Amino acid sequence: MGKYILSKLVYSIVVLWGVITAIFFLFNVLPGDPAAIMLGQRANKQQIEAIHKDLGLDLPIFTQYFLYLNDLSPISIHKINDKNSHWYYDTEKYKGFTILPLGDKQIVLKIPYLRRSYISKRPVSDIILETLPETAVLAFSSIIIASVLGILLGILAAIKFNTWYDKISLVLSVLGMAAPSFFVGLIIAWLFGYVLRDYTGLSPTGSLFELDVWEGEKLQLKNLILPAITLGIRPLAIVVQLMRSSLLDVMSQDYIRTARAKGLSFYTIIFKHALKNALNPVVTAISGWFAGLMAGAVFVEYIFNWKGIGYEVYEALTKNDLPIVMGSTLVFATIFVFTNVDPITMGKSFLVSASYTSYP
DSSP, X not given: OHHHHHHHHHHHHHHHHHHHHHHHHHHHSSSOOHHHHHHOTTOXXXXXXXXXXXXXXXXXXXXXXXXXXXXXXXXXXXXXXXXXXXXXXXXXXXXXXXXXXXXXXXXXXXXXXXXXXXXXXXXXXXXXXXXXXXXXXXXXXXXXXXXXHHHHHHHHHHHTTTSHHHHHHHHHHHHHHHSOHHHHHHHHHHIIIIITHHHHOOOXXXXXXXXXXXXXXXXXXXXXXXXHHHHHHHHHHHHHHHHHHHHHHHHTSHHHHHHHHTTOOHXXXXXXXXXXXXXXXXXXXXXXXXXXXXHTTHHHHHHTTOOSHHHHHHHHHHTTOHHHHHHHHHHHHHHHHHHTTOHHHHHHHHHHHHHHHSOO
């Protein structure tokens, strides 16, 4: 079991290294000079060269790559005395401590450094920490909506199998899975935020916390409703079909036929015997969606002006503020990779694989 978990962790680290490498080289071939972005239209040659030197953009590409890896790695190597070197351990940038001195160098245990925004000059990690909670709340809320409604509608579709309701739910589920989030978001914002605003009381834009003239920063949960529904449309469609198929499959099992033969009522069979087994694949699928929904919230957040990390990424893309885009992409990738290294999930996978290999 320990070796199995270790192998999964090593595999995840290798995948993450591949993501970091892809992010670095992909964004380094994009057009646009960071120095020009930072200095604006009136920048002269000397200022641009100074920025290039400060950011290490005058160094060979692979030297820049290893510096980037060194910044991101929690265990890194730095010079002690050479303040002009990009390998120097600057306490204003890095938050950590020395674990092994090596002459004029030192091995440091630190918080990964995501560098600074070209526009605001703020550390990218601070920007992400400010905006990530709102995206997490949005993703979690959409999962709750998709799970509760999807399970209920899926059960109803299975009970009404081969009726008009079942056929309509199939069509709507296909549409829900196929429709782009930004298109669904525009329709929902227009319909419930503008046309029906007098009845819903909902605004087409807004964030979790808004400034009030008299009360200061105020929690606005109603602003969460429309973006959460929009982000949850596709998961909802998947849960409906998954719940329907799973329940129909369980209802065809021998123990269900035995329960029928004993005279148990139809609804007793479903809610007391069939449902708990039918929920297993649904719960397994839902548990792996959190990271994907966070990463997929970019357009939804922008449409509804929801000030999460997706909104920040969109704004950074329009301004070529690459450190924010690179840092956010890396955070999403890290969450996605390590949520798939959940010990419980791995334990189940290990037991399943062991059960298959124990018998010829």
